[in-house]
Amino acid sequence: MNFKSLGRSLICLAAGFGGVSCTNLYQHCFDMGAEYSGVEVVQGSTGYRMGGKTYVMGRRATFRRVECDPPMLIGKPIPDRFCKIDGTEQELLYREVTHDGKLVSYAENSSWKHLPIPAGTPYVLPGEFTPAPTIDGERQLNARALYAYPLGVVAGVLVDAPLNALAVGVAGPLMVCSTPLMVVSAQQQQLPPPIE
Numbered sequence: 001m002n003f004k005s006l007g008r009s010l011i012c013l014a015a016g017f018g019g020v021s022c023t024n025l026y027q028h029c030f031d032m033g034a035e036y037s038g039v040e041v042v043q044g045s046t047g048y049r050m051g052g053k054t055y056v057m058g059r060r061a062t063f064r065r066v067e068c069d070p071p072m073l074i075g076k077p078i079p080d081r082f083c084k085i086d087g088t089e090q091e092l093l094y095r096e097v098t099h100d101g102k103l104v105s106y107a108e109n110s111s112w113k114h115l116p117i118p119a120g121t122p123y124v125l126p127g128e129f130t131p132a133p134t135i136d137g138e139r140q141l142n143a144r145a146l147y148a149y150p151l152g153v154v155a156g157v158l159v160d161a162p163l164n165a166l167a168v169g170v171a172g173p174l175m176v177c178s179t180p181l182m183v184v185s186a187q188q189q190q191l192p193p194p195i196e
Contacts, residue, residue: 024068026156031065033145033152037137038063039093039112040084044129047097047104049121055094056104056129058112062088063133082133097129104129112136 039058048055063082094115096107104125112134 025159026152029148029152029155033141033148034139035142036063036135038133038135040133045125046122047125053096056097058093060090099126101126
């Protein structure tokens with residue numbers, strides 16, 4: 001029996017089941033029915049000087065979450081990603097930034113606010129400043145929530161739960177079983193060939 005190929009097959013199968021354990025389809029369905037208020041930087045290469053401080057311009061808009069970590073994901077969480085909904089742009093706002101000649105970042109404890117910036121002096125920032133949108137509003141349901149939330153429940157029950165249960169029930173034992181097989185395979189490779 002070829003323990004090496006069997007061990008590799010079990011590890012690949014366990015990795016496949018481990019990958020599906022991170023399914024998050026129900027959350028994507030729920031997110032179709034929700035919106036968030038936030039601010040996105042516009043003209044990321046232009047700064048405005050006013051009162052001895054530097055500001056960037058942003059525009060308030062409505063956003064939809066397009067990616068988030070599964071709640072059971074182990075490791076460093078990745079920030080949620082949001083996409084602006086076209087046609088929802090609102091007022092212009094400004095936020096203080098700092099820069100060291102190359103890197104531009106939001107000033108500590110700064111927030112988006114209304115300022116009489118047209119009186120400020122525009123200038124080119126040392127680098128393009130394109131941070132992720134600042135989401136500062138609560139989750140608001142939209143009309144799509146009427147079908148998105150029931151669809152999310154169905155996806156959670158029929159897709160996510162079975163795949164996660166299968167991954168936990170199968171991937172763990174497969175990993176445990178494949179480890180001794182790989183050790184036996186490695187020992188067999190180290191044995192000298194039989195003498196005839």
